[in-house]
Amino acid sequence: MFVMYAVAGMTAAVVALLTVRHRRLTELAVPLGVILGGAAIWSMSQALAVVAPTRGQALFFSYAIFPGVAMVVAGYFWRSALSAGRLRTRKRRLLLLLVHPVLLMTAVVSDPWHHAFFRGFDIAGDGSLVLSPGPLYWLHTAYSYALMTVGTVLVVRAMRRAVRGQRRLYLWFLTGGSAPVVGNLVTLFADVDAQRFDLTPVLFLVTGLVWSVAERVGVNREREPVAYAQVIAALTDAVMVLDPKGRFLDVNPAAAGLLAALHPESRGDVIGRQWQEIAGRHFAARFTGAIQSTVTGPDGAVYDVRVVHMRSADGTCPGTVVVVRDITELERLRAELTDQAVRDGLTGVYNRRHLTAVLDEAVAGPDLSVVLIDVDHFKIVNDRYGHAVGDQVLVRVAEELAGAVRETDTVARYGGEEFVVVLPGTDALTAADRADRWRARCAAVAVDTPLGPLTVTFSAGVAELSAGDRPDDLLRHADEALYRAKRAGRDRVVVANGADCKQYSV
Template identity: 65%
Template sequence: MRTAIVALYAGAGLIALVYAALTYRRRSGTPLALPLSLVMAGAAGWSLTSACALVAPTFGPALGFHYAIFPGVAMVVAGFFWHTMVASGHRPPRPALILIEPLLLVAVIATDPWHHTFYRKVEAGSFGVVAQPGPGYWVHVLYGYVLMAVGTVLVIRAMRRAVRGQRRTYRWFLVGAIAPTAGNLVTVFLDVDMRGLDLTPVLFLVTGVVWWWSDRSGVTSERVPVTYAQVISALSDAVMVLDPHGRFLDVNPAATKLLAAVNPAGGAVIGKRWQEVADPHFTAMVADTGQTTISGPSGEVYDFRVVKIEAADGSSTGTVVVARDITELERLRAELTEQAVRDGLTGVYNRRQLDAVLEAQAHAAAEGHPLSIVMIDVDHFKAVNDRYGHAIGDQVLVHLARQLTGSVRECDMVARYGGEEFVVVLPGVPAQAAAERADLWRRQCAATSVETPLGTLHVTFSAGVAQLTAGGSPDDLLRLADEALYRAKRAGRNQILVAEPTSTSQHW
């Protein structure tokens, strides 16, 4: 029986020692390696010294090996607590704090034969040394179990907060720790028949197998598990948690930055009500759930999502507010929207937008407001392209578009109708006044020159002016203006003609 127990102690010690060495080699890849190797090294020392105590030839060496068990025990406790701190997302304790109890323990057991504080009485037993614990022993036991209890609570809390895929990391860690813990409880607090036999080192075989299996099966014990708090802290969105009364319970770094921007004098927000911290633009938003977009006082735009958290009985336990700064997104969206209605070459509105605006303006004209358009066509544009090249032709169109947009009111519209044709929409302007303005543009265009490699180029344009008639449609308006333009070009170009409702034209 003794031989079998020695073999178990020695086997457990050697397995733990090998595992400690292999884990230590991974210390550069994971912060969990060092504390885990410390646990297994302590378990190895615990098991091997227990084996030596059983095979010692006399009581004196057996007692010495028995005392030598406890530095290994201290290493296990310190390594376990260190491991749980790192795995649960906390800063590891300072080495000096971890070493205080082991150093004091070594000092106490080294001098125990003189003061008997650790063991009141020791004697030979069937399985090594049988000792009567003293106050020093119970302080050591209490310290170890308090430290392990705190670590276990940290792991359980971290497991509850962890993302689903990493919860099993904590489960297997706890499973591996249960067996030796249970064995130690039985050894310390129960009167087992085989007095002097410590079950704990043997049960570290279970720990080694479980943790080895978790590594081999891909249970990610080599990485510090990710908690929901770490995920939320990494988000660029502002996340704020409020209690049922609107007081801040928690905010992530992005929320702290956002609240400081909207209320620089706000200071710390935890415990304050939403209305005390947030800008007035935002306070009413929290009352209702859902999604909304709010513009800040300085022009910034925020997307807000408000979710009410409910308990199982339906009562409200708080509110989660997620805010995202979408100012740049809105700017890009407006820019893309603007590009979709603009002509790519000249920058004026395109044909699609012209049709939409004429349709809208036609409804206003139906209420008695005049609506006129000027349809413009560059004279001899094909000849310009043929002689000077399409690049110069494009330059002419761009120049004319800029000239027109610089000469119209804010409510007017300049659009490229197609090719070298432009349409200017003039709401509230009757046909005769529109023709006068168009003739001014014509003279400005004729007086403007474009420099080319082949010399100075002067261009002119012809235009047809039409006013929407009662009961007329945008298509009718475009048709009348096009007919007037056609007549102006047939009449010699570089002139303006006004279409009459009877489809006759007046020369300018």
């Protein structure tokens, strides 16, 4: 037995060191190293207990087994939880794994005074030490099996959710983990005397070797199995799981960051708290009960919110999944593209398509007038100065018009050198007076050219909406007035009834 324990202990120690050296490649290496290190301490202590020359030394090495036991149990659960993706975002919970080893060591060290861990010992016929378990021993054993059972359940549940290529790794994990459990049960319950021949540490070495070989020979090419929890944690969308009463059951890191911004005092620690308490009643009420909605946050950010109600096999709703995506930049780009779709590419004022939509809506209101503007002698400008200068002239005229109108007015390029200004709530005479001020304003603007400064004028026709008129009728009347302005000598404004607003010579 001494040789078997010693060889197993040294092998486990060597493999543990080699495994931990790969910790940068996979986070599963550290818990596997802890398991193998614990198996090494367990086996070596068993070996020394077998050959100890005195009862006191044998008892000491029997107690020395339990640091290794604690490492094995904690390492098994740690690796199980990591494999199942349950500790990636909760690493602080690893500290809870230290509770059992600390309490176990306290019980073992103090056992000579209270004898609650081992009630006593007997000497077997071959002179070996046989210990009688006490209540704390059985409590430690029950806890160890409970913790390992929880770890196994996590792995089984992860295997059921995993893709086909990942399931083989989980099967090897479960196969390797079952060997020491069987050995320990045989040691505990098959025969009382068998406690001096413990197969468990040797079989934990087998477990470590199976897991290590399974990963290295490519049972699965991935370094680690991918669990749903890891996938959700990697998403940039905020994912929140709520119970039927609206309390947080789980959130991914993106959701924790979003909720911390909405409720700074929470700092993202929201598990068990009410959704409305964290998000704010007004913000939460914007999509409560809705499947999909767009919500604007208090900071102006825009969110796409999707609500999925989970359904159990019996038809009940165990909770709700809320997925929130920040679409602020997307909405900005969408608004920009929408605006570009209704703008003239050269001048930046609205295009003819948008003008049609505005007129269709504006004819339903009272007192609507339009001004149709044509840049005078524009063909001569293009022929003498070139089309580039002609474009500059159109841009400057458009800028002057856009800078002179009200927010409710609309300036649009009608085609070529023609512009239309829509003036809701304005009669014809008022519109003509305003158009004449625009005419004087544009006439004062000079465009630099290779041949010297260039100034231009425009002619304008004004029409007011009459009962029964459609948008086409209104534009036709304005076009007729513009034609009369040109025939009268240009650089003037004419109302559709034929009267000049004012007379100017070119």
